[in-house]
Amino acid sequence: MTSPSTATSIPPVDTEKSALLTASQLNKTVQVGEQKLSIIKDVDIYVNAGEFVVIMGKSGSGKSTLLGLLAALDYPDSGTVSLADQTLSSLDEDSLAVIRQQDMGFVFQSFHLLPTLTVAENIAFPLDIARRPNPARVNELIDAVDLGHRRHSLPNQLSGGEQQRTAVARALVSHPKIVFADEPTGNLDEQNADQVMQLLLDLRQQVGSALVVVTHDPALAEMADRVITMHDGRIVPT
Ligand SMILES: Nc1ncnc2c1ncn2[C@@H]1O[C@H](COP(=O)(O)OP(=O)(O)OP(=O)(O)O)[C@@H](O)[C@H]1O
Ligand SMILES: [Mg+2]
Secondary structure (H helix, E strand, C coil): CCCHHHHHHCCCCCHHHHCCEEEEEEEEEEEECCEEEEEEEEEEEEECCCCEEEEEECCCCCHHHHHHHHCCCCCCCEEEEEECCEEHHHCCHHHHHHHHHHHEEEEECCCCCCCCCCHHHHHHHHHHHCCCCCHHHHHHHHHHCCCHHHCCCCHHHCCHHHHHHHHHHHHHCCCCCEEEEECCCCCCCHHHHHHHHHHHHHHHHHHCCEEEEECCCHHHHHHCCEEEEEECCEECCC
């Protein structure tokens, strides 16, 4: 049964039009010996401002490759990625570097901290290279991830959980529009994984960043606004 009022009153919302990040018809191939392998196939994806999106799928399904393309760390063979109306695929490396510094945050499975910088210097790094140093903001983040007692330590003096908390603070320090995380808890035990993920979710909520997380953790998927599943280089239709 349909009533005329419900059938006509609410127009459909075009989420893709208002999206922060939009990728369309992404394709990526790699050369393996004589063969050209297609590893990302006709992927269309969008992420709204402030949205928490989880990407799942079997090992080898293309999740990390896709994240690298969305974050403009890697170029697609064809297709476009746009962030806040800027087409990333048409920009040169210098312009992309500025966008990565100002608008994006990153958290990787293996932490990727700069080994010669202390906790405080690693967290300050995105602000310092953008020539916008802000010691008060750095202190705020150090406290938020509970590393005040470790601020002068080098990464190799830290536990895995402490390293990833540093990486989470670094990812959010400059109020990025979007944060990309590739299995951010993959190298941590359950207790540290929960703590790191909760910090990432809390901080991104304070900042208002969108968050795209690749994970195998179903508990995390339950918390997401939207879950995207990949299979063999494609997004599985929902
Ligand atoms: N540079 C490369 N050269 C050859 N093959 C590659 C390259 N990069 C990725 N691949 C292949 O592309 C496919 C997708 O890789 P990708 O790392 O994106 O998978 P994934 O979904 O992140 O897997 P995992 O869950 O194990 O991290 C895999 O089959 C992988 O072997
Ligand atoms: Mg991966």
